[in-house]
Amino acid sequence: MEIKKYLLAEATKFETPYYIINGSSKGKTVMITAGVHGKEIASILSAKRLVALLKKNKLRIEFGTLIIVPVVNRKAFKRRIRGIPDLNRTFPRKWKDKARHPLSAALFRLAKKYRPSWYIDLHEANGLSKINPRVLGQTLIAHPKSKAIPAIKRIADHLNRSIVQKSRHFTMRLRTLPAGSGRHAAFHLLKAKAVTVETCWSMPMSTRINFQMKILEKLLAEANLI
DSSP states (O other): OEEEEEEETTTSTTOEEEEEEEOSEEEEEEEEEEOSSTTOHHHHHHHHHHHHHHHTTSSOOOEEEEEEESOSOHHHHHHTSSOSSOGGGOSOSSTTOOOSSHHHHHHHHHHHHHOOSEEEEEEEESSOTTTOTTSOTTEEEEOTTOTTHHHHHHHHHHHHHTOSOGGGOOEEEEOOOOTTOHHHHHHHTTOOEEEEEEEETTSOHHHHHHHHHHHHHHHHHHTTOO
């Protein structure tokens, strides 16, 4: 396993690290992004923890390639805000379109270069979807026509078996995002199995990180990287 660090949007005020981890054997490419929204802290800490585990060899990528961008929007993260503008509305909508922000442009170029089979975008949201179907907390989201649906259903079922409080159970949400989101671009333009992970930020930080880490590990297993 080989881990290399690079810089996204290098030599700009938006510069942020990302990592490419290559397994010893050929396989699929998975891309993980976190911190598209700067105040969704558990997603960022989970991505950073994943990098740390890989560096310490406590988790190994055996097949294929893993790309991790732990904090996409560092400026928003430093201020603990969603981001101005909302970065998740600035990705290309069609092939002829350009991204509307230097960060989303750089991130999409990276994704376009590697053409990941899976694109996993880590987020957090208000509320518990098991109680209120209108909210996004505790959801795994994919496009209604995504080939990722069987995998995320298996993951949600697996997680829920170990969650005692049913109100905290994960639900699978099949929906389109507004054009301009990272998941929308990955699914429609790159044909990736694009998944948005949303934990509920009213729960303790350690609980949210634990959920995100379990989801990531299961998704990496579904993609046959580990």
